[in-house]
Amino acid sequence: MAPAATDSTVHADGRVGKRIENYAAFWQKDLSKEAGQDTENRLANYTDVINGYYDGATGLYEYGWGASFHFSRFYKGEGFYQSLARHEHYLAFKMNLKPGMRVLDVGCGIGGPAREIAQFADVQIVGLNNNDFQVGRARKLTAKAGLSDQITYVVGDFMKLAEKFGENSFDAVYAIEATVHAPSFEGVYGEIMKVLKPGGVFGVYEWCMTDRWDPSIPAHKEVAHGIELGNGIPEMRPIANAREAIIKVGFQIEHEEDLADRPDPVPWYYPLEGDITKAQTLWDIFTVWRMSSSGKFVTHHGLWFIEKLGIVPKGTWEVGETLKVAADALVASGREKLFTPMYFVVGRKPAEN
Structure with missing residues (x-):
């Protein structure tokens, strides 16, 4: 303990x-x-x-x-920060975010993706984070970028979204490598479902162990443990767990893929x-x-x-x-x-x- x-x-x-x-x-x-x-x-x-x-x-x-605290795919010769921005643009594009939408960023970090997506898609974003230090950094950096009228940040628990915002509050919700920290996928996805308006869209980049991972193999178990310890993750889970949770809480899947499984020349x-x-x-x-x-x-x-x-x-x-x-x-x-x-x-x- x-x-x-x-x-x-x-x-x-x-x-x-x-x-x-x-x-x-x-x-x-x-x-x-x-x-x-x-x-x-x-x-x-x-x-x-x-x-x-x-x-x-x-x-x-x-x-x-x-x-922007996340990974991304790379094209040959593509700069690091350009790749991060493109990864965020791809999410906004596939979600079909439109100007004027009210969007929730679940686990917003210090607001890097929120600032990029707000400018790319011309949406209003609320960033949620339970870490006061990160929220403070997000507010400072967003003010410096001149985006405080478009992006706001609140301290809160992503397992209590409906309690924080009320049901049917957002046109869209996204999470970038954040919901892996939740005690269960079903719990956090269920909260996201509640705060979305009927017909609203949810996009997520999730951390998962793939179908090749076998926890009965010691080396596989060891690598998952290293990811948990080094990234503040209570428990790593397989892709099947995430997919099952998304469907179980009621989402209709419109797009699904493991982008890391693409045959990119630069991993x-x-x-x-x-x-x-x-x-x-x-x-x-x-x-x-x-x-x-x-x-x-x-x-x-x-x-x-x-x-x-x-x-x-x-x-x-x-x-x-x-x-x-x-x-x-x-x-x-x-x-x-x-x-x-x-x-x-x-x-x-x-x-x-």
């Missing part, structure tokens, strides 16, 4: 007490010691898991990835490999270098040093160490196609008769 976050001090930026320090205690780093009760504890305390992780990881994400995970010879543009060399052995060395010692100085909260260094575990697990599972960060589904809530 993970210890409670006894220090409830709220820092000026929204991070809370010992949440970061307590994050790693939700996992047994040695998989052989992991038991069913550990998973149950993470699921029951998913908000503490998520907040502890993102209190510690958000600054590292911005340093290494920018403002989605290449920025995590740390091989600068694979950088698609000169600008991307630094992005890729951060995951190289020398880049990790600099981050490892630099983060340890600034934590000792009190510049970042205690526990940030340890969360940074789990990100290395995640990167290795994501690359390994990506190469073997055991995992996808982009199981893509567009579903529609049935219109009222």
Whole structure:
């Protein structure tokens, strides 16, 4: 059982007490010691898991990835940030978002995708996030972009959307690599169904283990554990689980595919490999270098040093160490196609008769 976050001090930026320090205690780093009760504890305390992780990881994400915390496909020679934007545009296009629509971004991070989609589709977006620190960053960056009239952010639990917004409140809802943090797909998809207006559309890029993944194989189980530990995920689940949940809550699937299964010459995970010879543009060399052995060395010692100085909260260094575990697990599972960060589904809530 993970210890409670006894220090409830709220820092000026929204991070809370010992949440970061307590994050790693939700996992047994040695998989052989992991038991069913550990998973149950993470699921029951998913908000503490998520907040502890993102209190510690958000600054590292911005340093290494920018403002859009997700993966994407790559065309040959395509720049990193251009690929992220195209991935967001593709979602908006397939959902057929139209000017004036009221749209909910579930698990909005620091608002990178919301800002891109708001400008691309000319929609009004409400970003939901249960992490105060990320919401604060999202508001600041959105104001800087001059989009505060078009995008607003609220702190809330995606397992209580109807309670927060009321039923039939949005024309469209999307989630980009966020609902994997939920204690169950059916629970969060059911809440999304409630807040959508009849005939409304839902688009999701979901993190899933693929049909090739077999949890009875130790190496497969180990890689899923690494993804969980390094990304604040209570429990990784297979694609079949996500698809079944979407259908069970009542969505009519209009589009479905695993984008990671496309035969792309440049794999989605290449920025995590740390091989600068694979950088698609000169600008991307630094992005890729951060995951190289020398880049990790600099981050490892630099983060340890600034934590000792009190510049970042205690526990940030340890969360940074789990990100290395995640990167290795994501690359390994990506190469073997055991995992996808982009199981893509567009579903529609049935219109009222």
